[in-house]
Amino acid sequence: MLSGERHEKILRELELRGTLTVNDFAEKSGQSTMTIRRDLTQLAAQGLLRRVHGGAVRMVVERPGETVHWRPRQPLATLGLIVPTAGYYFPEIIRGAEAAARALNARLILGVSNYSTEDEYKQLQRMVANSVDGVLLATAEPLEPGSPTFELLSGLRIPVVLVERSSRVFESVMSDHSYGAELAIEHLASLGHRRIGLAIASSSTAPWLLESHARMIAKLGLETDAPILEYVRSVVGAGNNQKEFGQFLDECRRTDTHAVLVLPDEEAITLINLAEESGVEVPQDLAIVAYDDEVADLAPVPLTSIAPPKRDVGYAAVTMCMERLAGKTGSSVSPALRRVSLAPKLIIRESSVTGEEEA
Numbered sequence: 001m002l003s004g005e006r007h008e009k010i011l012r013e014l015e016l017r018g019t020l021t022v023n024d025f026a027e028k029s030g031q032s033t034m035t036i037r038r039d040l041t042q043l044a045a046q047g048l049l050r051r052v053h054g055g056a057v058r059m060v061v062e063r064p065g066e067t068v069h070w071r072p073r074q075p076l077a078t079l080g081l082i083v084p085t086a087g088y089y090f091p092e093i094i095r096g097a098e099a100a101a102r103a104l105n106a107r108l109i110l111g112v113s114n115y116s117t118e119d120e121y122k123q124l125q126r127m128v129a130n131s132v133d134g135v136l137l138a139t140a141e142p143l144e145p146g147s148p149t150f151e152l153l154s155g156l157r158i159p160v161v162l163v164e165r166s167s168r169v170f171e172s173v174m175s176d177h178s179y180g181a182e183l184a185i186e187h188l189a190s191l192g193h194r195r196i197g198l199a200i201a202s203s204s205t206a207p208w209l210l211e212s213h214a215r216m217i218a219k220l221g222l223e224t225d226a227p228i229l230e231y232v233r234s235v236v237g238a239g240n241n242q243k244e245f246g247q248f249l250d251e252c253r254r255t256d257t258h259a260v261l262v263l264p265d266e267e268a269i270t271l272i273n274l275a276e277e278s279g280v281e282v283p284q285d286l287a288i289v290a291y292d293d294e295v296a297d298l299a300p301v302p303l304t305s306i307a308p309p310k311r312d313v314g315y316a317a318v319t320m321c322m323e324r325l326a327g328k329t330g331s332s333v334s335p336a337l338r339r340v341s342l343a344p345k346l347i348i349r350e351s352s353v354t355g356e357e358e359a
Contacts, residue, residue, distance in 0.1 A: 006031065006039050014049055014058040015105075016076045016326050021055040075107040077325055079318060080127035081136040082111040082120060083163070088264070088294065089310065090138065093163060096314025097136065104322045115140045121148045128152070134159040134321040142204070143167055159324035163317045165204060166339065171324070173317040173340045175308035177205050177291075180344035181212035184261045184289040184306050185220070187346055191353065193259035193287060195226040199248050199271070200263040200291075201241075202232045209263055209291060226260075227251035233267070245271050249278065249286075258286055259352075265290035269299045272351070276300070287352040297349065304352035309342045316340055 009029060013020050022040070026033045040056045043049045049056045081097055083090040094110065101108040109127060113120035120140050127135065135158065143150050143165060153160050153170065162172040188196050198213045200206045210230070217224060229248040231241055249271065252260065262268040268290035272282055280286050282301045290296045293307035320338060 007043055010039055010043060011048060012076055019057050076105045077133035078107040079134045079136060079321055080109045080132040082113055082123050083138045084113050084115045084140050086112050092310035093314035096311035097318045100315040100318035106322060113140045117141055124149060124152055133325055136161050136163050136317050136321060138163040139165050159321045161317045161321045164313060171320060171338050173313050173320060175313060176341040176343050177208035178212045180306040181209045182216055183346040185216040188259040188287060188289060189220050195223045195255060195257040197226040197252055197257045197260040199229040199260060205263060225255050226257045227255060241267060242270060245274055249274055261289050261291060263291040265292045265294055265296040265303055265305055268303050272300050283352050283354055289352055293347060301351045302349040304349045305347050306344050307347055308344045312342050
């Protein structure tokens with residue numbers, strides 16, 4: 001490593017953490033302690049840091065009425081963000097992560113796995129090989145111990161933050177989908193509905209909704225015979241599961257179910273169209289709440305929706321990673337794992353309430 005590159009890394013480390021010890025930084029950078037001491041001496045002579053026993057601290061220049069902090073030319077850290085898709089759901093998360101990276105002087109590198117665990121693993125390997133300072137990851141599939149991705153992450157000595165995923169081993173930031181489902185069911189129950197159906201596409205979100213639906217039906221004392229549809233989207237995009245939704249609509253009629261929660265909002269639009277074709281009016285005959293708010297307001301009958309805080313999830317994930325890098329999370333010996341859960345919100349539109357109910 002050239003001296004200029006070492007100096008830049010030292011200054012970035014001081015800007016990020018405020019202090020640096022020779023032994024720790026030598027081990028981290030793979031350089032000898034003698035080399036690091038010589039670098040610190042040179043940088044101190046240039047007025048870019050202040051030597052202290054065993055290391056250095058960030059230089060602060062006091063002037064009358066102001067304090068000037070040295071700032072590096074390069075970003076403080078480079079973070080790798082891998083998501084399953086840059087299309088549905090994740091664009092807002094990416095934008096939130098970008099905003100946090102700008103605010104915290106970090107560089108963000110994006111990878112898209114296209115829901116392929118092999119591509120995910122290869123991109124993760126590439127980012128690690130390029131010496132990213134932290135990893136933000138929304139896995140293509142549930143992260144299982146023993147999987148290549150799990151084993152690679154477990155061996156890293158840099159911060160790892162899961163995004164919209166949960167794990168007992170890694171830190172995470174995600175939407176509280178259980179709470180989101182609770183909001184939807186409480187809203188429909190408050191309108192007098194005693195049977196609330198559920199139609200959910202297979203996804204990482206689906207299990208949270210399924211569990212919350214069962215729990216809230218029991219908690220509120222609602223009827224238990226409302227239909228539940230668990231389906232796999234034939235291709236990404238709306239309107240490709242009409243057969244399944246047609247059967248679901250028939251089951252709603254048969255069981256006298258007049259309220260449903262649908263994941264995602266794209267397919268809730270499919271249900272609205274099928275209902276219209278069969279003479280079922282929304283919301284008079286069938287109240288619909290969509291889980292997610294990507295296109296809910298553009299539906300033929302604007303959809304009441306549960307909106308996960310996607311941008312906030314991305315922002316919080318980058319913030320958590322940078323705080324871990326800066327050592328601001330408690331004990332550096334055995335820091336506690338943090339799992340941040342952010343609450344979705346209910347947006348009431350025309351698909352669940354009539355004009356009389358709104359009044």
